[in-house]
Amino acid sequence: MSVSDQITTPLPARATADRRDTNWKIVRRPSYGRWAVDALLAFVVVGLCWLSFTNPNFQWDVVGKYLFHPAVLNGLWTTVSLTTITMVLGVGIGILFAMMMLSHDRFLKSFAAAYIWLFRGTPLLVQLIFWFNISALYPQINIGIPGGPYLFSFSGNSITPFMAAVLGLALHEGAYMAEIVRGGVQAVGRGQSQAAIALGMTRLQAFGRITLPQALRIIVPATGNQVILMLKTTSLVSVIALPELLYSVQNIYARTFEIIPLLIVASVWYLFMCSLLSLVQYFLEKKLGKGH
């Protein structure tokens, strides 16, 4: 039964039984425009691949040579550990400051707001260089009771690039995470915590058992985004001479001048790590999406 058949035959003239018994086939209208765009894109993709794999200046053999170079792997390890440490600290700081923002105490609220204002409002690059040069401001850092004995005491000069990097990244990340956590908690309706409190839970219990697990559904995707962002943001610490992934390949191409292939080496590793993280995020979101 073709399309033209159906149109030319006046419907009332056809037997009802015929209409009912025919297995009508839906014929979709053609989308020439979409096919044209698809073809164009395919052409571009093939062209780009062709250009990159046939251009000898990419030096794919050099990429292969350095992909698992010990210096590169060391840099990768620094990047991964820096990302892990700063994200753990950042999420902790974020939860703490989100709770302060949500508290009824005016002072706690203002303190948290000021922190977020300062650390979101200045460039991370500036913060990193600032922490690295903290000794210009405080040659000696003492932590203790003012006027009393010190608990900790260390020289500002002893701030290593790694410490400066962790401080800068974690404090900056904490400010963003605070807003993400606050948004997630506020998105859970007040009725949820009310119901928990009416059952006889304390406010902390209601937060931990009812509000937070539901807020996580909203917090996790944004946090996943932050982790992926952080993985690449760590490359900024190359300015304070910390040999993470980018700085490691920079070190190599400063000697060999194989700039492009070594940047490709770094990019391959960044892409690989990001893909892994996206996968983790996907499964986490699936697990937390229950009930929705």
Next chain:
Amino acid sequence: MSVPEAMVFAEGVTKSFGSIEVLKGVNMEVAKGQVVCLIGPSGSGKSTFLRCINNLETINSGWLSVDGELVGFRQEGNNLIELREKEVAARRAQIGMVFQHFNLFANKTAIKNVMEGPVAVRRMNKVDAKRLAETLLDKVGLKHKGDAYPSELSGGQQQRVAIARAMAMEPKLLLFDEPTSALDPELVGEVLEVMRELARGGMTMVVVTHEMAFARDVADIIFFMDGGVVVEAGPPSQILNAPQSPRLREFLSNVS
């Protein structure tokens, strides 16, 4: 001052939000085993008073006790001293509450919703809590819906789960805050039927409602509130058939 046999005893209870005084001296007494309905126009303070009974709102002045115990305070001489949060929570655990918008825990199945109170507050082990939850879900006619999430249930089913959740704490008093107001008309009946069953079982209930037919059938006493005070109280026959105050007469002519 408190009457020992009263489940709820309120005298001169006031509550303000900022400069707005919502309760202006509420007097009320609910005996054990009684079912009372609070009726009145919106903004009259019914829901606020209900929320004061389990201390979701703290009163500003007056005397409010549940089962002989002050709500949120303890008495020392002439001082009423605010209780610590844990003590407030412990007293609240003995009072069940059913909300207008059900407020089922959205990330938990029906049975987990019912188990949550016993497990988290009464420290019951999960096996016993599950058995208890199954019995209660059966009682509200939802034995087969235990594994459903709230989003998969109708409004009437959600509210019946919410009633089961409140019952799981084995409360001595059940509060209902307009339990059928958010329901489609054809779902109201199934919720009221569960509430009727509870009333027949001797549960003490305070119900804020607009369902006059339910109030007439089930209530021992109806309190009519307006402007933050109880204007008139009495058995349904008197309140609904022979209203004394002009405000109640006007209210009844508007709702029927």
